Amino acid sequence: MSHPMHEVLRRWKAAFDSHQPDAMADLFTPDAYFQGFGPAVLTGRDAVRGYYxxxxxxxxxxxxxxHAYTIGEQVAGGFADVTFSDAHGWEAHVHLSLVLCRDDGGWRIRQYHVSRVDAEQ
Known part of the structure; x- marks a missing residue:
């Protein structure tokens, strides 16, 4: 059985790559905290949907x-390297951290935070 971090990021990547904002939002808890590329911390699925x-x-x-970890049977999380790109050559490399919670529907993202990686670091 794979770790929840791998499972959630597999679904997240599939939804992101196919540009499915509703599927993206469903990966998050209703009260999730989301820190993407913008300066504001967003809260909730509707805000996540709007972002995507x-x-x-x-x-x-x-x-x-x-890195992936679990805390008991209800909380997990970890860190990932993510490189976003498009067909026109745009690219952004980030570190992603997630806190995951288990609910009746499986594992969902409770907290999402990206931090851009400077190429000179």
């Missing part, structure tokens, strides 16, 4: 899980 609706179609994500 604004992402241009055609963007893709390459994901490598760096």
């Amino acid at each position: 609706e604004a992402v241009p179609a055609g963007r893709r994500a390459e994901v490598t899980v760096l």
Whole structure:
């Protein structure tokens, strides 16, 4: 059985790559905290859906899980390297951290945070 971090990021990548904002939002808890590229921390599925609706179609994500952990049977999380790209040569490399919670529907993202990686670091 794979770790929840791998499971959630596999579904997240599939939804992101196919530009499915509703599927993206469903990966999050109703009260999730979300820190994407913008300066504001967003809260809740509707805000997450709006964020992903604004992402241009055609963007893709390459994901490598760096570390995964569990706390009991209801909480998990970890860190990943993600490189976002598109067919026009745009690219952004980030570190992604997630806190996951188990509910009746499986594992969902409770907290999402990306931090851009500076190429000179």
